[in-house]
Amino acid sequence: MSSSNPPPAEGVRVHWAQLPTAVKRAIEERIGGTVVEAITQPGGFSPGLAARVRTSDGRRCFVKAVNELANPETPGMHRREAEVVAALPREAAVPRLLWSYDEGGWVALGLEDIDGHMPAQPWREDHLQLVVEGLHRLHDVLTPSPIASISAADGFATLIKGWQELRDSNAALDEWSSRNIHRLIDLETNTPAAVSGRTLLNFDVRADNILIAGQRVYFVDWPWARVGAPFAEWLAFAPSVYMQGGPKPGEFLRMVEFDGVADGDINAVIASLTGYFLAHSRRTPPPGIPTVRAFQAAQGWIALEWLRERTGWD
Secondary structure, three states: OOOOOOOOOOOOOEOHHHOOHHHHHHHHHHHOOOEEEEEEOOOOOOOOEEEEEEEOOOOEEEEEEEEOOOOOOHHHHHHHHHHHHHHOOOOOOOOOEEEEEEEOOEEEEEEOOOOOEOOOOOOOHHHHHHHHHHHHHHHHHOOOOOOOOOEHHHHHHHOOOOHHHHHHOOOOOOHHHHHOHHHHHHHHOOHHHHOOOOEEEOOOOOHHHEEEEOOEEEEOOOOOOEEEOHHHHHHHHHHHHHHOOOOOHHHHHHHHOOOOOOHHHHHHHHHHHHHHHHHHHOOOOOOOOOOHHHHHHHHHHHHHHHHHHHHOOO
């Protein structure tokens, strides 16, 4: 394992005591008791509450809540996550949705409280092996997708790209990217067709969206879920693994051991991811999420070096 110093993956957290009284009471009604302890959880980018709570009679729940004023897009993401998680089979290693609340600009979700922890940073080899095995199992359980969902192909066609944006904005690029910008644009246009598949993907797997509980691994945060090919999820995960102290992307893929995917398809997906990270890292941070651009930039440079090695372009 290598070590690095990634930027913090976190938004501006709201604590339980800061919630409006009406929202706290509505949440307590759904849990079924008065909250006497609320421990804010680290990680993630949501500019809202993310806390493990305990009631006076010992009930436990993981609560996430956000107001539309903090970030206008996050409430919709919570609603989408509720729809996805409610429809997942019990065999999926995902905390169950217990209840939801949607009123007065506030959206809150109550999820099964998992007595676990995020993977160690920098990554430990045993943690990474557990996650690899767990994600393979999750892909098996979610194939075919148990729900109708938008596709990974649509996600890459509309969002996970960026080389055209970088060219059109006359962004200052490194020499290699500047020389190959047209090839990079062409390469990422191949991605939507390459990622077609039947598996429901989390589409946002990274350390802060993972919980390890003993020998079991849970995957959390599902608003971006898409149906597609599992290899795309492994490729998207790889840059963050290296950024947070794990093996380089190529070494990580050998550890994952997926077969039957053409090199050209792998390169196309990496190109799209690289363009996305680098282009989005130059944008103004979204409201309430000040660190996300540095997080994207760090992964973008890792993905760029990986792409240069794989293509062999001058």
